[in-house]
Amino acid sequence: MFKGILITRGETGYLAQLQNIDDAMLAEGDVMVRVDWSTLNYKDSLAITGKSPVVRRFPMVPGIDFAGTVIESTHSAWKQGDCVILNGWGVGETHWGGLAEVARIKGEWLLPLPRTFTARQAMSIGTAGYTAMLCVLALEKHGIKPEDGEILVTGASGGVGSVAILLLAKLGYQVTASTGRVSEADYLSRLGASSIIPRNELSTQGKSLGKERWAGVIDTVGSHTLANACATTKYRGAVAACGLAGGMDFPSTVAPFILRGVTLYGIDSVMAPLSVRQEAWSRLERDLDIAKLDSIAWEIGLSEAISAASELLEGKVRGRVVVDVRR
Structure with a gap:
């Protein structure tokens, strides 16, 4: 038995509960992991x-990412x-995720914990930070340099935005x-x-074209915000869209x-x-200021994740929510 958040849907409706789960219920996979840290993301909050x-x-265990230690494996890489x-x-959508003490998954989905980070630090970055790095890489590969002008985030x-600012600032970009x-x-x-x-x-209906301002944009919002960001991006600039x-x-x-x-x-x-994942995590090791990670991370226990999900959706949470699944 292990503790985890289990989402069910039945005659009583949709329900997310922290409960003891039998190992026999675990999803299929060739690697079993003891989860040490997970996170609470926007998608996890929607799921919960x-x-x-x-x-x-x-039923489903939410949690789109986790860091942990392999306890059983029949996969050659682990x-x-x-x-x-x-x-x-x-994971957390069609396959049981990380908001539980144990996960069983496919070995090809895993990456080694980067040497620079502890498990907690890796989850302070999490999917949000990894996504932010993918956005930065897209702007770089487009050819946008710090001297080209402002980058809008x-x-x-939020989680993606906070890490994106940390990355862009360290790389020398002017961030709005x-x-x-x-x-x-x-x-x-x-x-x-x-x-x-x-x-x-940016969040209301704007013009098809506005005054050119941004050399590049990282957008986590979508809708009118994304439309207005595109309309005010400079000639041959770029917009990386990753959220809705x-x-x-x-x-x-x-x-x-x-x-x-x-x-x-x-x-x-x-x-x-x-x-792509390997490149992103390699650059996170090189370009992310670890000393500032604590300032963007809010730690909670697994028992607090359900109530925190509503707060996150209501916009009451800043930065990253790191979940200690052991408490």
Whole structure:
């Protein structure tokens, strides 16, 4: 038996509960991991609260990422005692995830815990930080350099936004943070944002083309925010879109793309191939200021994750939520 959050759907409705789970219920896989740390992400919160149809199979243990130690393996790449991390691959949606003391998964989904990070630090980064790194890589590969101008980060006080600011600032970029919580201005400035703008400057219907301002954009919001970001990106600039907290719609026109040559990159962290994941985590080891990780991470126990999920969806949580599954 092990403790975990189990989501069920039946005659009594949709329910997420912390409970004891029999090992026999574990999902199929060739590696069993003792989970040491997990996280609470936006997608996990949707799964726990049932606010969106994230969970595709029932019952389900949520948690799209985790860090832990291999306790059993029949996969050639892993042996007992190996320290590993997992991000994405449908875990917490179609395959049992990391918000439990034990996980059984496919060995090809795992990466070794980067040597630079402890398991807790790796989860302070988590899927959100790994996604932020993928966005930064997209802007770099597009050819955007610090001297090209401002980089806009939307949803800046969230997990992806917080890590994106840390990365961009260390790499020498001038970062403008867009947030719905202007009370977090000091926090965003400490991360490295040089200026802060309120969310409402971007979150309502705008023009097809606006004044050119951004050399590049990392957008976690979608909807009008993404449309306005594209409309105000400089000629031949780039926008990396990785989130939909503001909605899945994209109320824009083709004007930014055919009149200014703006490129819109879709960033997928869930099914990214191994080589992409390895590059992202390698760059996180090199470019992330570990000393500042504690300032973006809020630690909770597994028993607190269900109540914290609602707070996260209500925008009351900043940065990353790290879950100690042992308490």
